[in-house]
Amino acid sequence: MPGKTVLIVGNLSARAEIYAAHLERAGHVICHIASGAQALARLSEGAQFGAVLWGMRLADGDGLALLRAHPDLLRRQRVIVAVPADAAARGAEAMRLGAFDFLIKPMAAKRLITLVEAAIQAGPAPLDNTLPAYALPAMSLGQSPAMVALRRQLANVAASRAGVLITGEAGSGKEHCASEIHHASGRGDRPFVAVHCASQPEAQLDAELFGHTSGHGIERPGAIQNAHLGTLFLNEVCDLPPNLQLRLLRFLQTYTVDQPSALRTIDVDVRVLCSTSRDPAQMVAQGRLRADLLERLDVIRLAMPPLRQRREDAAMLAQTFLDRFAAEEGKRFAPLGPQHIAAIEGYDWPGNLRELRSVLRRAVLMHAGGELPLRCLPARHAERPDGAAGMGVTGMGGEPCGDPERLARAMAGMTLDEIERIAIEAAIETAGGSLPAAARALGVSPSTLYRKRDRWINEALTG
Numbered sequence: 358m359p360g361k362t363v364l365i366v367g368n369l370s371a372r373a374e375i376y377a378a379h380l381e382r383a384g385h386v387i388c389h390i391a392s393g394a395q396a397l398a399r400l401s402e403g404a405q406f407g408a409v410l411w412g413m414r415l416a417d418g419d420g421l422a423l424l425r426a427h428p429d430l431l432r433r434q435r436v437i438v439a440v441p442a443d444a445a446a447r448g449a450e451a452m453r454l455g456a457f458d459f460l461i462k463p464m465a466a467k468r469l470i471t472l473v474e475a476a477i478q479a480g481p482a483p484l485d486n487t488l489p490a491y492a493l494p495a496m497s498l499g500q501s502p503a504m505v506a507l508r509r510q511l512a513n514v515a516a517s518r519a520g521v522l523i524t525g526e527a528g529s530g531k532e533h534c535a536s537e538i539h540h541a542s543g544r545g546d547r548p549f550v551a552v553h554c555a556s557q558p559e560a561q562l563d564a565e566l567f568g569h570t571s572g573h574g575i576e577r578p579g580a581i582q583n584a585h586l587g588t589l590f591l592n593e594v595c596d597l598p599p600n601l602q603l604r605l606l607r608f609l610q611t612y613t614v615d616q617p618s619a620l621r622t623i624d625v626d627v628r629v630l631c632s633t634s635r636d637p638a639q640m641v642a643q644g645r646l647r648a649d650l651l652e653r654l655d656v657i658r659l660a661m662p663p664l665r666q667r668r669e670d671a672a673m674l675a676q677t678f679l680d681r682f683a684a685e686e687g688k689r690f691a692p693l694g695p696q697h698i699a700a701i702e703g704y705d706w707p708g709n710l711r712e713l714r715s716v717l718r719r720a721v722l723m724h725a726g727g728e729l730p731l732r733c734l735p736a737r738h739a740e741r742p743d744g745a746a747g748m749g750v751t752g753m754g755g756e757p758c759g760d761p762e763r764l765a766r767a768m769a770g771m772t773l774d775e776i777e778r779i780a781i782e783a784a785i786e787t788a789g790g791s792l793p794a795a796a797r798a799l800g801v802s803p804s805t806l807y808r809k810r811d812r813w814i815n816e817a818l819t820g
């Protein structure tokens with residue numbers, strides 16, 4: 358992408374000259390200003406640049422302090438901040454303020470050019486932080502104050518390339534949130550590639566992320582390459598094995614991957630989003646997570662609250678699931694009434710949205726339609742003699758299915774296929790969403806579960 362003017366703001370050092378020469382050789386026109394005040398004056402006159410490379414040590418002061426004082430600049434221009442190797446945290450702060458990305462000096466020519474061109478490709482920054490209306494449908498996350506605040510945060514971070522770390526309990530909607538960011542980011546029509554970093558052998562995960570060459574010599578690109586121009590979502594990123602943490606860090610420093618055959622290096626433009634249900638600081642303190650990797654991934658932190666902290670969303674989500682599954686199964690159910698809502702809001706949902714979703718899915722599978730029997734919903738903890746959250750095989754509160762007679766009654770009228778589906782979904786839920794782990798628990802191969810899941814999805818899509 359030649360021919361765009363790049364503004365370099367920083368001391369006219371020998372190193373800056375080298376960076377300018379690299380960019381010129383790639384076809385860009387360079388404008389170099391040493392003083393932050395002069396650069397701001399130029400920009401406030403309305404000058405537009407393809408990208409701005411902003412240093413930390415300017416002729417007249419600290420580059421980050423200047424950005425802090427003029428956050429509007431970061432909203433109008435695509436600014437890439439260049440920071441010394443021992444100050445990556447300053448780059449992360451600049452991204453929180455709205456910078457497009459940051460580079461650690463000394464930087465390789467290739468990385469510099471790739472990033473500058475990605476900034477140019479992203480086009481002029483939007484005049485404000487508003488996103489297209491379609492980007493974040495008001496109901497998609499919930500209407501509780503916690504979700505309204507989260508949606509606002511999400512709108513602010515969607516357009517940048519900053520790494521986002523989404524924390525929260527299992528099943529609280531972290532992946533759903535990542536996919537909302539993807540859709541709101543302007544990359545929505547490109548791939549969203551999710552990788553589960555826990556419960557997979559290291560070699561398999563390595564191949565899934567970085568690609569491999571099959572036994573027949575065919576190159577299989579990894580998730581990183583497959584996510585080119587889109588978003589890579591790393592689920593449970595704190596569980597990445599140490600070697601893969603290092604490989605991922607290298608990737609994030611260069612945005613290039615070696616082809617599996619190592620014959621060629623490929624530039625990849627991806628937005629990386631991650632999630633964890635662990636405490637990342639504790640993982641670093643225990644030596645299980647690299648601090649430098651966390652710094653890259655955790656530029657912006659979003660915390661998904663557990664469902665029990667946003668009870669007012671639970672009934673709305675339950676109705677959404679009921680409508681969706683009823684439509685998939687071709688059944689009609691009456692809307693949830695006050696008693697259903699009281700039961701839903703009164704329960705703590707230790708498995709969060711995943712548990713809510715499974716309860717509604719099973720309820721729809723097990724009933725022909727009409728009014729949903731209340732016993733399909735979990736009882737309030739307080740109403741249980743033992744106060745336990747255990748849901749038995751079917752997960753239906755008030756009707757645990759431990760004993761065979763009850764189990765048989767609960768399953769009366771169901772086809773074997775439906776019973777199998779319930780058992781598989783319960784196993785996946787227990788395994789925290791991991792199909793390979795669920796397959797191990799059920800004593801079948803992961804491919805069996807993948808095949809069955811694909812068939813259900815196809816059936817749902819074709820009605």
Ligand SMILES: Nc1ncnc2c1ncn2[C@@H]1O[C@H](COP(=O)(O)OP(=O)(O)OP(=O)(O)O)[C@@H](O)[C@H]1O
Nearest residue numbers: 497498526527528529530531532533710711789790
């Ligand atoms: N706002 C929402 N609207 C509808 N469905 C949702 C929403 N949030 C989450 N879900 C559904 O709830 C289930 C759990 O959500 P998700 O996988 O995003 O949680 P998670 O926090 O990433 O879980 P885990 O930590 O176990 O990987 C998924 O089936 C997802 O599709």
